[in-house]
Amino acid sequence: MPQPQTRRGRWRRAASLGLATTLAASTLAACGGSGGTTLTWYINPDSGGQDAVAKNCSTKDYTIKTQVLPQDAGQQRVQLARRLAAKDSGIDIMSIDPPYTAEFANAGFLAELPDSLRRTVREQDFDGAVKAATWKDKIVVAPLWSNVQILWYRKSFVEKAGLDMSKPVTWDQVIKAASENGGKVAVQANKYEGYAVWINALISGAGGELASDTAKGDDATIDVNSPAGKKAASIIAELASSKAAPADLSVAQEGQAGATFGSPQGAFLVNWTYIWTNYDETQPEVKKDLGYAPYPESVAGEDSEPPFGGIGVGVSKYSDHVEDSLKAVACITNPENQGVNAELTGNMPASSAGYDYKPLKKIYPQDLLDLWEQSLQRAAPRTVSPYWSDISGALQSTWHPPSAVNPDTTPEKSAQFIRDVLKQKKLL
Numbered sequence: 205m206p207q208p209q210t211r212r213g214r215w216r217r218a219a220s221l222g223l224a225t226t227l228a229a230s231t232l233a234a235c236g237g238s239g240g241t242t243l244t245w246y247i248n249p250d251s252g253g254q255d256a257v258a259k260n261c262s263t264k265d266y267t268i269k270t271q272v273l274p275q276d277a278g279q280q281r282v283q284l285a286r287r288l289a290a291k292d293s294g295i296d297i298m299s300i301d302p303p304y305t306a307e308f309a310n311a312g313f314l315a316e317l318p319d320s321l322r323r324t325v326r327e328q329d330f331d332g333a334v335k336a337a338t339w340k341d342k343i344v345v346a347p348l349w350s351n352v353q354i355l356w357y358r359k360s361f362v363e364k365a366g367l368d369m370s371k372p373v374t375w376d377q378v379i380k381a382a383s384e385n386g387g388k389v390a391v392q393a394n395k396y397e398g399y400a401v402w403i404n405a406l407i408s409g410a411g412g413e414l415a416s417d418t419a420k421g422d423d424a425t426i427d428v429n430s431p432a433g434k435k436a437a438s439i440i441a442e443l444a445s446s447k448a449a450p451a452d453l454s455v456a457q458e459g460q461a462g463a464t465f466g467s468p469q470g471a472f473l474v475n476w477t478y479i480w481t482n483y484d485e486t487q488p489e490v491k492k493d494l495g496y497a498p499y500p501e502s503v504a505g506e507d508s509e510p511p512f513g514g515i516g517v518g519v520s521k522y523s524d525h526v527e528d529s530l531k532a533v534a535c536i537t538n539p540e541n542q543g544v545n546a547e548l549t550g551n552m553p554a555s556s557a558g559y560d561y562k563p564l565k566k567i568y569p570q571d572l573l574d575l576w577e578q579s580l581q582r583a584a585p586r587t588v589s590p591y592w593s594d595i596s597g598a599l600q601s602t603w604h605p606p607s608a609v610n611p612d613t614t615p616e617k618s619a620q621f622i623r624d625v626l627k628q629k630k631l632l
């Protein structure tokens with residue numbers, strides 16, 4: 205699959221990078237307490253949280269250096285999977301997006317976590333984080349941060365619309381309030397992973413799921429064609445055909461969704477925790493007007509199950525330093541370092557103990573921290589399956605664009621298409 209040309213280029217670049225980091229590491233060792241072996245940690249891009257944690261967890265025996273993966277989660281998966289499939293020993297530690305954890309574990313790419321670390325994870329971290337870190341009844345990565353979506357709103361807008369935000373609201377209410385008052389509802393509905401995240405949350409909130417029996421691999425049961433799937437489709441169709449639909453709905457990734465929310469038509473936005481600090485520098489007037497509430501309900505009176513995201517840290521089975529890497533992972537994911545990472549990135553801790561990290565209370569109001577913790581207790585991870593990328597891709601192609609979603613046909617068509625893709629009868 206990889207063209208020899210680019211591949212050679214990549215190796216050459218990797219080699220020169222390796223040289224630069226060896227130099228950096230030896231300088232570090234000379235002036236600090238860390239040294240010894242170099243452990244390479246592949247991280248997702250962030251604003252310095254994982255780097256700070258890598259420093260905190262370097263010891264006199266090993267220095268942890270980081271390598272940054274691409275921004276896009278799908279690209280992160282491809283880059284890691286290619287190297288792991290080639291048994292590349294250049295990866296020791298990896299930050300893995302939850303939807304791909306099962307795939308990597310199932311492929312045998314991950315070194316087994318010691319019992320002590322598995323016990324710590326089970327006792328320490330949120331249930332949703334543990335669930336997303338588990339494949340075939342075994343915890344295979346240690347959660348570093350957990351993210352959850354809530355409903356962000358403009359306080360001035362809901363006041364004008366007369367919507368009571370002291371109780372949980374439904375998608376119907378949100379769409380109606382926005383339509384009738386010249387506002388927009390910002391969601392992620394471009395043809396990408398973020399759209400699958402939204403669909404999954406709508407279905408979970410209506411009491412359903414995308415797939416079950418996922419341990420059966422490509423024989424998993426696909427549950428999209430259900431009352432919950434129809435409810436999800438009707439919410440998407442309702443928004444897409446309403447005045448509350450942003451003009452760029454079908455290409456809206458989070459960045460675009462953010463622009464809509466910051467504009468004069470801004471009313472509602474579903475997005476992750478870091479929105480709280482998103483407007484600090486660029487639009488302080490939006491920050492002042494920023495309200496927050498639980499993720500909207502799919503069905504009135506039934507608790508929503510907000511999208512869950514985050515990162516679990518795993519060790520490559522092909523690392524030459526498995527034992528040291530496992531020790532490093534225990535440090536990287538302890539509550540204090542979850543807090544250090546959260547303070548620097550807005551990617552919140554995977555445990556209640558992490559939320560106790562003092563500096564977080566200076567950045568976030570206590571009721572917002574409480575809302576996140578409560579939301580995390582109810583959050584729905586995406587289907588844990590080694591075939592997630594197929595399921596997600598098939599879902600995206602049958603539910604896009606949102607304006608073509610029809611509750612009577614889309615769930616049925618998409619269920620069939622997902623089955624066909626899993627069985628390799630159809631290509632994505």
Ligand SMILES: *[C@@H]1O[C@H](CO)[C@@H](O)[C@H](O)[C@H]1NC(C)=O
Pocket residue numbers: 256257259260544
């Ligand atoms: C970890 O990093 C944070 C942020 O850089 C720092 O404040 C803290 O003192 C460090 N802790 C340890 C144990 O090195």
Ligand SMILES: *[C@@H]1O[C@H](CO)[C@@H](O)[C@H](O)[C@H]1NC(C)=O
Pocket residue numbers: 458459461462463465475476479482
């Ligand atoms: C919403 O989340 C995404 C990542 O999932 C981020 O890239 C985007 O900037 C966020 N939107 C806003 C308004 O900040």
